[in-house]
Amino acid sequence: MEYRIRTCEERDLPVLIDLCAKHAAYEKADFDPQDKEILLKAALFAEKPSLYCLFVEIDENVVGYASYTFDYSTWSAATFLHLDCLFLDECYRGFGIGEAMLLHIKEIAKVKGCCNVQWQTPVFNERAIKFYKRIGGQSKDKVRFTMTV
Numbered sequence: 511m512e513y514r515i516r517t518c519e520e521r522d523l524p525v526l527i528d529l530c531a532k533h534a535a536y537e538k539a540d541f542d543p544q545d546k547e548i549l550l551k552a553a554l555f556a557e558k559p560s561l562y563c564l565f566v567e568i569d570e571n572v573v574g575y576a577s578y579t580f581d582y583s584t585w586s587a588a589t590f591l592h593l594d595c596l597f598l599d600e601c602y603r604g605f606g607i608g609e610a611m612l613l614h615i616k617e618i619a620k621v622k623g624c625c626n627v628q629w630q631t632p633v634f635n636e637r638a639i640k641f642y643k644r645i646g647g648q649s650k651d652k653v654r655f656t657m658t659v
Contacts, residue, residue, distance in 0.1 A: 511568065511605045515614050518563035518575065520555055523547045525572045526563060533597040537632050564614065566598065566607055574598035576611050580622065591619035593629035603637075609645050630654065 518526060527546045534541030553561040566574040577595045582588070593615055598608055612627075619627050629647075631638045639649070 511602075511607070513573070513602075513607055513610075514567045515611060516565055516567060518554060518565050520551060522565060522572065523550055523554075525565075526550060526575060529572070529575050529597060530595070532599070533595055536597070536600075537635070561594075562618075564611065566602075566611060568602065573602045574607065574611070576615055578615060578618075580624070583625065586625045588625035589623065591615065591622065591624045591627045593627055596629065608641060612645060 524547065527543050527550070530546070531541045531543060550561070553559065554563055561577060561579055563575055563577045565572045574597055575595065576593060576597075579592045579594060580589055581592045583590050593612075596608065596611060598611075616627055629642075631642070633639075643649070
């Protein structure tokens with residue numbers, strides 16, 4: 511299967527929002543598209559972006575995305591790449607595209623001098639956990655908390 515990994519462009523924002531909604535549904539999470547285009551535009555396309563995003567295209571159709579940020583680890587005393595989202599439409603899973611996306615992300619982290627790549631997935635997403643372990647990901651059990659402000 512031929513595909514292309516490319517950087518998300520401003521014209522892609524409606525597609526990104528649609529993919530975010532699909533991703534949230536897959537992870538059994540709430541998603542409200544209200545103001546997302548304005549907010550994502552500000553994060554992705556600012557002079558100093560706070561968010562980065564890659565798309566996967568097949569026959570000029572976007573079938574998945576990966577979004578990431580750069581953060582700093584006190585314990586490592588180094589910058590790491592935080593993979594915020596990785597999502598492929600279900601019919602495109604199992605063809606090596608997710609692995610290619612992660613290798614692409616890993617190369618970005620290497621070029622940027624990051625100490626590692628970190629991400630998370632829900633505990634019920636057994637298929638993703640198996641995939642991440644197969645490609646060399648190491649898990650650390652933690653409980654994630656959020657606090658609304």
